[in-house]
Amino acid sequence: MTEELLIRHCAPTLAGIKAGALVNTDIPDYQNFAEWIASINELLLPKGVCVRTLRIRRDRALLYVYRPKQLAKIFSNPEVREILNAAGYDGSAEVEDLIDRLALNIRRRDSFPHEIGLFLGYPAADVQGFIRNKGACAKASGIWKVYSNIDAAMRSFRKFRKCNAVYAMKWREGLTLSRLTVAI
Numbered sequence: 145m146t147e148e149l150l151i152r153h154c155a156p157t158l159a160g161i162k163a164g165a166l167v168n169t170d171i172p173d174y175q176n177f178a179e180w181i182a183s184i185n186e187l188l189l190p191k192g193v194c195v196r197t198l199r200i201r202r203d204r205a206l207l208y209v210y211r212p213k214q215l216a217k218i219f220s221n222p223e224v225r226e227i228l229n230a231a232g233y234d235g236s237a238e239v240e241d242l243i244d245r246l247a248l249n250i251r252r253r254d255s256f257p258h259e260i261g262l263f264l265g266y267p268a269a270d271v272q273g274f275i276r277n278k279g280a281c282a283k284a285s286g287i288w289k290v291y292s293n294i295d296a297a298m299r300s301f302r303k304f305r306k307c308n309a310v311y312a313m314k315w316r317e318g319l320t321l322s323r324l325t326v327a328i
Contacts, residue, residue, distance in 0.1 A: 147321035150184070150195070154209040155311035156304045158193065160326040163218055163265030164210035171203050181207075184321075191327040198247040206250065208243065213328070214265065215239045223268040227275070231259040261288055270297070 149169055156162035171177045184195050192211050199206040216239050218224055225235030233245050242263075249257040261271040266288045273282070273291025282289035286301040311324055 147184075148315060150209060150321060151311050151315045151324060152308075155308045155324075157209050157211060158311065158321075158325045159307050160192075160211065160214075160328045161303060161307060163214040164208060164263050166198075166260075166264070167207040167209060169205055169207060171200065171205050177205065187322050188325055191322075191325045193325055196243065196247075198243075199250050208246075208263070210243070210263070211328070212239050215242075215263065218262060218265065221268060223272070224262055227259060227262060227268060227272055231257065233259070264288075267292060267297070269293070 149167060151158065153167040154165040157165040181195055181197060188195065192213055194210055194212060196208045196210070197205050198208045219228070219235070219239060219242060228235040228242065232249075233242055237245075246257065246260065246263055250260075258275045259271065261274065262268065269292035270288055270290055274289050277291065279289060282291055284290040284294045284297060286297065287304060288297070290297040314324055
């Protein structure tokens with residue numbers, strides 16, 4: 145596990161322009177992995193970013209990197225709460241309780257639960273469209289499948305790609321994970 149992995153897969157979340165990101169990684173040594181997660185959280189929590197293991201299967205871990213304050217704002221949206229309630233969540237629950245439920249849903253299934261898009265900061269209308277259409281008939285596709293505002297989604301896709309490129313360049317120039325993580 146390296147900081148580079150988080151920078152490569154989570155730059156928009158580290159920059160504060162996206163609520164969450166997923167990283168799938170190998171676990172060569174579970175003891176060192178647990179210590180690494182603890183040290184990363186010690187580094188990032190003061191800046192408003194958390195790293196959590198959602199699932200471990202056969203020496204692979206699925207990590208969720210997220211900003212709790214951004215998620216709380218997202219989850220306060222009535223449309224989001226409705227989607228979560230329909231998926232079996234308590235939409236009025238606290239952020240950490242919702243993430244606990246997401247982790248349970250991920251561990252119980254072979255595929256990702258569709259509501260995961262909300263936890264990644266995707267627009268509620270697009271998550272709802274994906275659920276209703278079973279992933280078909282999207283108006284556009286990029287980081288997520290778009291069912292509502294194509295122009296806004298395309299702007300977001302460009303912004304996220306640019307952020308990834310800038311963070312990769314800054315990492316190569318020697319900036320650390322801590323320096324690249326924006327405190328908000």
